[in-house]
Amino acid sequence: MARPGEKLAVALEVLSQLQNDGKVAIRSTDLSRLERERLIEAGFLREVIRGWYIPARPDEPVGESTSWFANFWGFCTAYLAERFEDDWILSPDQSLLLLSGNRTVPRQLLVRAPGGRNKPTALIHGTSLIDTNLALPPQSDRTQTDEGVRVYRIEAALISVSPQFYASYPTDARTALATQRDASALLERLLEGGHSVVAGRLAGGFRNIGRDRIADDIVRAMKSAGYDVRESDPFADRLDTPLPRDPSPAANRIRLMWQQMRERAIAAFPAAPRLNDAAAYLERVEENYVNDAYNSLSIEGYRVNAALIERVRDGNWNPDLNPADREQKDAMAARGYWQAFQAVKASVQRVLAGEGGGKVADEEHPIWYEELFAPGVQAGILRPGELAGYRNSAVFIRGARHVPMSPESVRDAVPVFFELLQEEPEPAARVVLGHFIFVYIHPYIDGNGRMGRFLMNVMMAAGGYPWTVVPVGRRAEYMAALEQASTEADIGPFAEFLGALVAEQMQIGA
Known part of the structure; x- marks a missing residue:
């Protein structure tokens, strides 16, 4: 038996x-x-x-949502294919969100399918799916994502979404508009459908992002065909800086997020103090090490204490022990944190000597990452090649509806992120957006939170702010603020959270 x-x-x-x-x-x-x-x-x-x-x-603990959010799109695709075979498609709005790179799991997924029941199907973790009994668009207006999700083509979705989409999802709408190199694909559909009102809205949208040529071509072609086109800007505000001619949705998403969020980040932060004495600043950083390591590692779920941190700092750890042992994993994480901390201190020293924080972080963040996971290589559980470059597979954040960018998108987004970091004149914006957008992109398989906090503190030093520790006791508030910024494009709670921590540190050091 x-x-x-x-x-x-x-x-x-x-x-x-x-x-x-x-x-x-x-x-x-x-x-x-x-x-x-x-x-x-x-x-x-x-x-x-x-x-x-x-x-x-x-x-996974009871109530944990990670497995569900990681499998959401694959599950819904298989479920819909079983019910409707090929006769279903996401709504134009949901299609445009996905095609513009917004992979956040929706609270309710809207689907069109002839024969749909017009009522929601409750899923788990507060999500649902509703299949509406609506006709599908022509085959020429349909496509699929890499994951097999059936969606509108981006030009058809831009024509089909309501004006409210531009107000509710301005970053996604602008990102989608920026994918168009010219007006031809849109004009074919606008003219065939006689969409004069939509043409005026699209022309206004393109002019809003600085694509005047496309806006002019739409208006001229529609008027030449006898349509009365009245251009109207569907966005509530205009961009400070027009988008460059870059068809990458990921790159333009980062540019738009930065523009949208920077003023709120600056407003929530205390004014930058005068630059500290470099030697005294580095001494305070070193004094902060144990507290910083304990809190940063604990936020990521490692079980560490001051004694373990001190022991591995002194080299009293054995990489030849069983790497599957929990205590050994914690020791390796602590040792890696100490090695990375030394590399970050060297970066801070460059910044205090007058070099730009964005430039230093761009050049040296790969070194921080290599040091963070070097003990894993030494123990034989990681290959050296795994620490070279950014991730090559999908990654999911525990308990988060936000789904980080695809590996291909990471390679478009990271260079733009560091360009913006270097160009930003306001220290507060570099601190808040440096941390948030780095973890939003999630360029590595592991260690993104620790890397984001390292980057944040290098930006702190560049602005004269004190080294600041995110306490593990406020982890829930910290993670909720990051999630709010990622899924709702609301940077306010995160900026206020960091701003309050910095203000406390400034008061202590006063």
């Missing part, structure tokens, strides 16, 4: 084969009843709706 562990192992083999076959949404019919029950009981399978499941991790 097979032992319970052997029975679970058999069920796991079946689940593994399903995942190897590319299945994200697991139907009850894909498994036997006993296999399904064993996997659910062991925490490897989680029910989304009756008869439909997703793979999960047994170590």
Whole structure:
């Protein structure tokens, strides 16, 4: 008779084969009843709706949403394909969000499908799906994302969205408009559909982002065809700096976020103090090390204390011990943090000597990252090549609806991010947006939070602000503020959170 562990192992083999076959949404019919029950009981399978499941991790706490948000798009695609085969598509609004690079999991996914039920299907973690009984657009107006999600082509979506889209999602709307190199693809659809009102709105939108040539071409062509076109700007405000001719949605998204958020970040921050004495500043940084390491590592879930931090700082750790041991993992993380901290201190020294913080961070952040994970290489659990460059696979943030950029988009976004960091004249904006946008992009598989806080403190030094520690006791507030900025484009809570921490440090040092 097979032992319970052997029975679970058999069920796991079946689940593994399903995942190897590319299945994200697991139907009850894909498994036997006993296999399904064993996997659910062991925490490897989680029910989304009756008869439909997703793979999960047994170590996820009750109520944890990471598995669901990581599998959301794959699950919905498989579920909709099972119900409607190829006869479904996301709404124009949701299509435009995805195509502009906004991968945030929506609270309610709107889908068009002939035969839809016109009522919501409750999913898990506060999400739902509603399939509306509406006709599909012509085949020429449809496409798919890399994940197989059926969406409107971007030109068709721009024509189909309501004026409210521009008010609700200005960054996404501008990012989508900026993908158009000329007016030809839009004009074909505008003229065939007789969309004179939409043409006027699109012309105003293009002029808003500095694409006057496209705006003029739309108005001229529509008027030549006999349509009365009245140009109107659908956005509530104008850009301070027109977008360059860059078709990359990721690059333009970062530019737009920076413009949109910088004033709010500056307003929430105390005025930059006079530059500190370099030697005294570095001495205070060193005094902060244990407190900084404890809080930063604890925020990421490592179990560390002052004694462990001091021990690894002195080199009393053994990389040859079992790397799967929890205490050893914590020790390696602490050792890596100490090594990275030394590299960051060297960067701070350059900044205090007068070099620009953005330039220094651009040049040296790869060194911080290499040092952060060097103990893993020494222990043989990481290959040296894994520390070279940015990530090559998708990554998800625990418990967050925000889904970071694809690996391809990271390579477009990071250079623009560092250009903006170097060009920004206001120290407060460099501190707040330097931290936030770095972790929004999430350029590495791991360590992005620690890297973001290192970068934040280099920007602090560049502005004369004191080295500032984010306390682990305020982790929930910190993470909620980051999520608010990522999913709702509201930088206010995060800027106010950091501004208050800095003000406390300035008062202590006064």
